[in-house]
Amino acid sequence: MINVIDTPNPDTKKFVFEQTIVESGTREFKKNDTIEDILVKDLFAIGDLELVFFDKNFVSIRKSKNIIWDNLTPKILDFLSKKIDQNFKPFIFTEENQFTDEISKRIEEVLNDKIRPAVAMDGGDIRLKSYKDGVAEVLLKGACAGCPSST
Numbered sequence: 001m002i003n004v005i006d007t008p009n010p011d012t013k014k015f016v017f018e019q020t021i022v023e024s025g026t027r028e029f030k031k032n033d034t035i036e037d038i039l040v041k042d043l044f045a046i047g048d049l050e051l052v053f054f055d056k057n058f059v060s061i062r063k064s065k066n067i068i069w070d071n072l073t074p075k076i077l078d079f080l081s082k083k084i085d086q087n088f089k090p091f092i093f094t095e096e097n098q099f100t101d102e103i104s105k106r107i108e109e110v111l112n113d114k115i116r117p118a119v120a121m122d123g124g125d126i127r128l129k130s131y132k133d134g135v136a137e138v139l140l141k142g143a144c145a146g147c148p149s150s151t
Contacts (some may be wrong), residue, residue: 002080003149004073007123009146011050012062013069014123015076020057021084025093027124028053028141039044039083053125053142054091060123060142104131111138 004015029052030090043052043061049072059080059134063072095096099105108128119126124144 002077004077005123007060009062009123009144011065011146012060012123012142013061013076014058015072015080017084017125018057019084019086019088021059021088022054023090023092025091025095026053026141027091027093028125030144042083043079045075046072046079048072051142051145053123054093054096055120055125055142058120058123060087060144097129099131101131104125104128107131107136 001018003016005016007014029035029044031044031050035044036041040052043049049061050064053060053064058126059115061076063069099108111126111128115126119140122144124140124142126144127139127141129139131137
């Protein structure tokens with residue numbers, strides 16, 4: 001069974017599974033990316049999708065602004081229920097941590113322990129992009145990317 005949850009971003013819904021679909025890491029795919037994975041390619045082939053974000057037990061999907069969910073949600077649910085069943089082998093996404101200084105490591109630790117779980121509840125993710133001169137720049141992914149609540 002897949003539960004569909006609204007997110008603070010009106011163009012993004014969170015499709016939550018009862019099983020693990022990502023063993024490690026997270027990954028965001030955008031419509032114009034070069035996509036190797038056939039499942040992700042086929043998901044975008046449904047049409048009118050802008051972004052797909054995979055996390056431990058959910059997929060966040062952002063639709064095109066001019067499309068209404070009533071027409072799109074049944075197609076996505078049908079696709080996901082056929083492709084991600086009990087025999088589905090979870091994705092493994094490798095993530096690089098390029099930060100070596102102590103302050104950046106501590107920021108990553110706080111993001112991992114305190115902020116990322118809350119952001120994931122809304123169907124998104126947050127990553128440290130850079131830290132320089134006392135300013136941390138973060139990257140929002142999934143439902144949080146482009147959300148009016150995140151600005």
